[in-house]
Structure formats: C-alpha cells, structure tokens
Amino acid sequence: MSNATKTSIRRDVLGASALRPDGAAKVLGKFEFSSDLHAEHMLWGATLRSPHPYARIISIDLSEAYKIDGVEAIITSEDVPGKKTYGLISSDQPVFASKIVRYVGEPVAAVAADHPETCRRALAAIKVNYEVLIPITDAELAMLPSTTQIHPDGNLIRHQRIITGDQNLQGEIIVEAIYEMGMQDQAFLGLEAALAIPDSGGAGVEMFVATQWLHEDQKQIAACLDLPIEKIRITLGGVGGAFGAREDISLQVHCALLALRTSRPIKMQYGREESFYGHVHRHPAKIWIRHHATRAGVIQRIESRMVFDGGAYASTSAAVLINGVTHIQGPYKCLNATVDGYAVRTNNPPCGAMRGFGVVQACYAHESQMDKLAVACGLSPVEIRLINAMVTGDKLITGQVVESVAPVERCIRETDAIEMPAPLARNANALEIVGGSGLTSLPHNIVRGVGWGVSIKNLMYSESFDDFATARCQLQNGVVNLKFATVEVGQGFVVLAPQIARSVLGVDEVIIDQVDTRIGSAGSTSASRQTWMSGGAVDGACRLVRQRLFEHVGKIHNIDPLRLVIEDTDVVDMLGDFRISVIEASTGILIDETFEHHHRPTEELDKNGQGNCHVAFAFVAHRAVVDVDVELGLVKVIQVATAQDVGRVLNPIAALGQIEGGIAQGLGLAVMEEIVLDNGKMRNPSFTDYLLPTALDAPQVIAVMIEEPEPQAPLGAKGIGEPPCISVTPAIAAAIRNATGRDLPRVPIRPQDICL
C-alpha cells in the first residue's frame, strides 16, 4: 500500500463545482451561437409559411418572386428529391406543404437570395392561392370518428389504456376533477439557425446546426435529400437553450436543399416570431381524474382520461402520451388503475418534446388531486403524500417494478424541514411585493399561501428504444482528448465530461473535440439522459483507456496491472511503492478507445398498458410559498423549497443551476407562460406578450440534494434536468389555492381566474 496520505481535492474532478468552459464567453456575449455562423459567398434562406390553420393549396405562383434581383432559388414540395415528409416517430410532416396546410406557420416554400431583405421581398411576391377550410382546433372534437380527418394518418395519433387490478373498486373517499393545461413554449433564447455548405457536385452537404441530436437530424435530412447518411455531415453550432424544441427538424432540410440547389453556402435563421411557428410546443392537455382512497387516505385506485392536443403533426406525441398515462399515479403506491390516454391531431401548432415530456401534465393533475384527497381525509398535504409515498420495489400501474432508488419520503421530509421564509414585512420594499415597481399592491392587500408538489419522472427513452451514447477517449502525454456527438444545449456536459476524464484517468488537461457526426450517436440531449448515457460512455471509454495504460505500465515495470490504480495524477501500485505520474506513463504512446453505453432494454406497453417500459425514475418534492393579491389576482412566488433525488452530485454548482432554472420554467407555466390560441392562430408569438419570468418573478430557491447513488447509473447520478420543472407547477398552483380558496383547475393561472 502506498503510504501517501494526500487529502487535497484536485481541481475540477467529479464532485467539484467546476466552471463551464463556455460560461464567461456566454456572459460576455462572445460565445458563437449558430446565428453567428458565416461562410464566404453565402446566400440567405427564408421560409414562406401558411397564414391559415387549415387550407387547401390551389396553386403556387413563383414567377413574380423569381423576377426579383438577387433571388437565386425558390423551392417547394416538388423540389424535395427524397422523402417528402419527416418526423421523429412517424414521418407525417411535409418538408413543404403541397396540397394541404394544417397549421398556421406550416412551411410552403423557401427562397435563397443575396440578402435577408431580398428573401423577405421574394416571400411576399410568392402567390399562394388557398381554399380556406374550417380548422379543427378542439382535441375532443377532433378525436370523434365523425369529425373531418385532417391527415391521411387520421386524427388519433395514439390511444393507450392502462388496465390493472380491480376495475370495480370504489373507495370510501372519492375525489375527482378535470384539470387543464395551456400550451407552453420552450422559449430558448438562441434562435434556430443553421449553415449548410454543399459539396462540389452536390454529392453531400456539410451542416452546422443548433440541434439536440445530430444523428437523428442526419438521418432525417438524408432521407429527404435522398443521399446516403454519411453524405450529410453535421457539426454542432452554438446552441442557446433547447428544452425539447430542437428535437424536431425545423430549418435543417430547407437549408440543405437550398445549398444543394444553389451550390452555395446557405445561412438560415429564424427571428423570435418565426421561432414560435418553427418549433413544437408543450402539449395542452385536459385530464379527468378520480381517486379512490380509504378514509385513512390510502390510495386504492385511479381512474383517468387524458387528452393531449398534439397539433397538426405527430412529432413525439405518442411518447409524450405514454409518459402522461404511465406517470398519472405520481410517486405514490397504487394497485388498481383504469386509464385512457389520447394524443390527438388538430389544426393547432404541432406539439412535441418539452422538459418534463408528458409528466408535467400528469403531475399537475395528480398533485392537485392529492390536496383534494388530503382535505377529504382531514390530512395535511404532507401527511397524505407520506402515507402514499412509493418505495423501491413497488409495482407501478404498468406492472413495472421500481428498481431505482426511490427516496420519496425523504424528498418530502427534507423539503418540509427547510425553513419557511419570513412573513412579508409591513414596510416591505415595493420590489419585494406583488406587482413590483407597478406599486400595485401594499402589504395589507396580500395573502400568503403554501403548496406542495411531488413527482416521479422517467429517465432516458422508453418503450424498447435503445438510445445509446458513444464516446471516444484518447490519452497521450498526459492529455486526454474526448470525442462525442453529445449536444451541449446549456445543461453542462462540456464541463462534466472533462471532470469524468480527470477523475478516471488522473489527468488535468482534457480537450473536447468538435461535436459532430464523425463518431457514433450520443442520442438526444433530452429525457434527463446525457449525464447518465453520454456520461456513461465517456466514463466507459476512459476506463478502457485506463486499463490499457495499466497494462502498458505493468508491462514496462513488470507489475501486475490489476495492482495499479490512479491516485490523484499518478499511477500507483496498491501493494508496493511504485508510483509514476500519468503524464510520464502516457508519454510517447497513444491510447485510443471508444465505448458505447446502452441502458438496459425496455419493453413496449401491451394493450392494457402493461410492460417494463421505462429505464429508471427520479423523484423530487417542491414546496412553494406565494404572496397573492387576492383582489387583483396577482401572484409573486416568494420561495420554492425542494429536495431532489439526484443519485450523486457530480458538480454542485451545475446541479443547482438546473434546479433553479427548472423551477423558473415551472413557475412560468403556473402563472404566466401560455401561447394564446384563437382558432388555431397564435395571438402572442413574441416576448412582449409571451411572458417569461423575470428576475423579480424568480423566487428564492432552497435546494437539498438527496444523494443515494443509483446502482444502475454509470456514475451513480440520476438525470436532474427535468424533475425541477415538473412538480413546482402544481406546488405553486396549490399555494395559490391555499391563499385564495379557489379551485383553480387550469394553469397558467391568470389574474381573472383568481379574482373574478
């Protein structure tokens, strides 16, 4: 054994609050986002979009647009050489609408020109003759067989039941209600942008894109372009947030098509308004739910009917729906269930992935119910949740056994132990009060409320999908070079990956290679999965390299490699005095290993919603304290206390960032963020009217990280991206109910819902 007793913690290893390498550049405005991309002799691309939610295209006349000086190409559906449609799960969305437009903002044509202004004029000069049809914008109406089917695939995207246990059980206590949720936007700040550079002769295209999943983009673009996959080479452009909105194709195919058509580099970028039309949103949902319980408050059965409005195209609706129905029980034991979920096609804007992915809708409903149940049983919000809290080994309504660490009770108890904020001072500064600088309210106008939310969230992709991740690790002269296609959208893999390499290999210097498609897929940066999946891949690749390093050192120094370990920055013989620095040991050699991390296989649900469909689960509790001006219906969230099941904290400051950010996003959904639709048309596609929380709206966040390492997870760490935004929404809603006595069955809660 080495007698070294070094206790110093090396910088920026796992567990340290290592700082993001891109942080300073982003704060200083020096980070290159995709919208900053540029190429010599490039043209600009722009998209013509449908002004109608549902219409037949009678004709498209491009002749006037072509007359405009500087217009180099105009393309429509006829110019798509390969597959005319794309989509993440079912390929049902046209690259360009050809005969029918199904939502406001659907692409109809694209132009390439010498200047954005020329593009704008060209778009204005394209004459599309529409026969306007009556849109179907109500999901309940759309799913009736007698309603016009607005797509060849029909209006019902997916129906999934969950039938388990006693279907006739009636509880001593029954509570039921209908809950609704509006359409939230991901509202990332860095707008959609891409640069496409054609290969000479049109054999392929080099793309720089702000996306969430390089290889999925590559696959879909190649199919539409009718080119071999390897001819589409994608490098990640600087991404300014994603939250699910970059999982689907937006401008990628258009940009590549224009580049191949013009043999010139094409730059495309959306403005804020176009961004609202150009990406999917969170599904609005309507959920009827009935809980059966004993008088003591033990949940016995859940009945629910969940309707998700998928908008005009399928996107990931089918998977969002599955998350919704399989999470409707919440983090609570339940043996009997009768659940029907529907994802429905309408002429509203398409909906797909957004942080929380179907669980947000379910959680709002089940947590609102828990409070109703608490009242009916004479229990407190904390008591009802503790009574029913799930534990590891419990069987879900899908029949799947929760094998993950499941510290639900601990999440609740540790949240409950967090100190409550001080009461609002009678002489509080206006900025601390509802209404802020508007001087709307005085302390005596304000009522304080407290509310709870607890959630369960699946991690990684579900239903038999093998969303593996690939990483390559090279070690030479004490320097590690990591290569992966893991997209950095702001979550922090750029800081985590080097931390892993430093910890596993005892190096200080870690270089991340360009993120592109010249290596295997990393899967999507979504589903709270990259720390687990790509982290697992980087960890695996580094371990392979370490094994090779030990073999190399062992061979040279005649030591059994099994006796070697990494200690700080040295290779050390556990059973002797031998010690050599990793730098010295790796000088003059190159060790190069690639590793694919696969999570355990999952199954599809059967017709009764039974099956081991999810990989793993994470849990979190939120307690919200709000101040409400009851008379005016205005809300300020004062504090959110949370204890989150994170498995293991790999980077405390990054973890806290995810938690605070998620809470702000869940707060937005609770009290202000909604795309207002009027017969399929967005009324507020701007940041003037789509309101996001500001610094004055963000609450104090007190977070406790519950560290019970997850045996399944390569680093013991669970994904932490989604849970923060899920149960905070119902917690805030419950706090407002607590302050006002109102039912408030819909979020976002608007002032008029509270006071009129």
Added chain:
Amino acid sequence: MTVLIPQSLHDALAAATANPDAQIIQGGTDLMVEINFNHRKPTDVIALRRVDEIRNYVVTADKKNVVIGSGLPYREMEHGELAKLLPALAQAARTVGSPQIRAAGSIGGNLGTCSPAGDALPVLSALDAVINLRTASQSRDISVHDFMVGVKRNARQPGELIISATLPINNGWQGYAKVGVRNAMVISIASCCLVIDRIKGSVGIALGSVGPTVIRCRETEQWLSMQIDLKNNSIVAPNLLKEFGDRVAKESKPIDDHRSTAAYRRHAVATLSRRLLTRANTQ
C-alpha cells in the same frame, strides 16, 4: 433608408420642416421593434437622440410648472428633484420596461406612439399636461387631451416635432399604479393615475390600457368633488370608496384581447383607483 442625426434643436426643426413625412425617432423602443418586424418601412428618419435641448427639464420661474423635454429618458425621472416635484410621473417612469428601455424611452416617444398602454400617458392626462409642438417657424401648445386622438393616433402635424410637456407642480397627493401579469418588464393591462389638487379642490383620474386612448374619468372626478371637500381631505367612507371604484370602471372602455379580458380590466381600474384614493389619505 436615410437617417438624419441633427445635433441641435434648430437643425432638427429645419430637417423636420424640410421633410415633413420623415419618421421621427427618439429612443426607438417602439419604432425599432416595428421596423424589425417590417410593420413599418420608413425611407427617411430623423433621429433626435443628439438634440440636447429636449433631453432636460426646467422648473418655470414662478415655480408653478415643470417643462419636461420630450427626449428626457425615463431613467432621469425616477429619482431626484423631478421625482419630488412629480411623484406620479416618477412612479410611472419606474414601471417602464427594463433599465435599458428606461435609459432610452421618453415622454416624446410615449406621445408619438400614443398607445393607450404608454406608461406615462395617464400621468400627463391626470395633470392636464400641455404639449408643445414646433416647426422651424411655428410653435403651438396643445392640451394632452386634444393631442391624444385615438389608438396610436395623435394631433401632431407633418413637419412638427414634439418638444416638451408642461406639467403643473401640484399642491396635493398624486400617485400611479399599474397591473401587469408579471412583476417587472410588462406592458400594463390596466393603469391609473390619481392627482388631488388641494388648492382647487379637484381630483384628476386617468386610466391606461382600458380604452382606445388614455381615459380621463371626468364624471367620477365631479362626483367625488361633490361627495367630499377635496380642499381639506379626501377621506371617503367605505361605501363611497366602493362606488368611486365602480364609477371609474364604468368610465373605462376596455376590450378582450390576448393580454387580458375587458371584465378583468374593468375590475382592475376600479381596484387601482380605490387603492390610490386610499393611499392619498394615508401616505
């Protein structure tokens, strides 16, 4: 697009008179958004940002009025002497957008755009501001009530520049309050300014965002002055306070839109006006 950047009021007036159809830009917080969205495509623009003569304020020699230059940024109204002289204006200024917007936005811009949601406009209305307009050769004063003629329409003639707003230094309480759906950086969905003149024994109440233009509640003002002697106090009994708010709401003309509903806006102005009248007695 040509942009003229005159360095003096003289040059600005000459430029505007020479090109009456030119688009005038002050802070650009409204106009640049419209240009960026292609809602407006001006060919000639006159930028007033460098015209120092309209970026200040003066107290008149008789100490009865403040003349505020149309280009004075809201930031300058939030604190200091001006805030003491015109607290309601200071309060309104503080609610405008973000610090960046307040460093650029001005009364001239609010008047030029003439949106009913312009944060300063209810203050100008409640205080019976007088707006000065000039060309190279002429100057005229017009009451703010005559200046604001409709939704985003005003009485400025082509070639005229908005030079200043003259506001009385009032003997009595004044205050402003606003409702938006978040706690900062928000367009008002209802706002109210209340001014009590102890000398005249009168009250001025003006509402924002609840009609095609800022609404002055003349009937309620008259009703209130008949209920109580405003020269001495403005304390009203609870039943009168309720009626006061109801009357204010009745004078509003709100609509349903994507920001709020007419019913909520009516409720909000009733509530805000009652709160302001209560504050007038307690602050």
